[in-house]
Amino acid sequence: MTNLVLFGPPGAGKGTQADILKEKYQLVHISTGDVFRYNIKNQTELGLTAKSFIDKGQLVPDEVTINMLNAEVDKNPEAKGFIFDGFPRTENQADALANSLKGKGTEVKAMIALEVEDEVLVKRLLERGKTSGRKDDADEAVIRNRITVYYEETAILKEYYKKQDKYYGVDGVGSVEEITERISNVIDKL
C-alpha cells in the first residue's frame, strides 16, 4: 500500500493537489477538514462538536479526530493506499495513524510537505474565503490563528517523519501543474 501524508500549513494547497493525485495514483483521499465540514453541514453530533473549534481556528480534540479518521479508513477496505490531507496534525494523531496502519499490516510511506511562506498563505486563504463559504477563511484573525496553531502544534511532525526518513519537502509556490509534477517526482521514486 502507498500511504501518503500530504502536509503543510493552511492554504498550502493540500486539497487541490490531493484531488489530482488521488486520480493519478488511484489512492483514496481522506481530508479531515472535508469530513468535518460534511458533518457540520448535516448537523451531526460530530459536526456540532467540531464547529465550536473550527470557527475559532483551533484544532478539534485528538480523540474526536482520531476516531473519525479510523472510521474513514475502515470505510475503504479495498483501498490501494490513502492520501491523508489535514491529518495528522499532532504527535498523538501521528502515533494513532501509525498504530492503525500497523494493524492493517501497512505504514505511512512518505510525508510530502508543501512549503509556502506565511504572507502568501494569508492572501490565498482570504481570497478563498470570498467564494468558499468557509467561515474560517473569511476572518483574518482566524486565519492567523490557524497558522499560529500550525507552528505551535503541527510543524513538529516534520521532525517526527524526518527521524523515520519519510519527510519530503516540496516548493508549494508555482502553478498547480508545476506543483503536481514536483510531488509526482517524489512519489515516483518511493
Ligand SMILES: Nc1ncnc2c1ncn2[C@@H]1O[C@H](COP(=O)(O)OP(=O)(O)O)[C@@H](O)[C@H]1O
Ligand atoms: N487533524 C485534525 N486535528 C484537529 N483538527 C482538525 C484536523 N483536521 C482539520 N481540523 C479542523 O478543521 C479545520 C479545517 O481543516 P482543513 O480544511 O484541513 O484546513 P486548512 O485549509 O486550514 O488546512 C482546521 O482549522 C481544524 O480546526
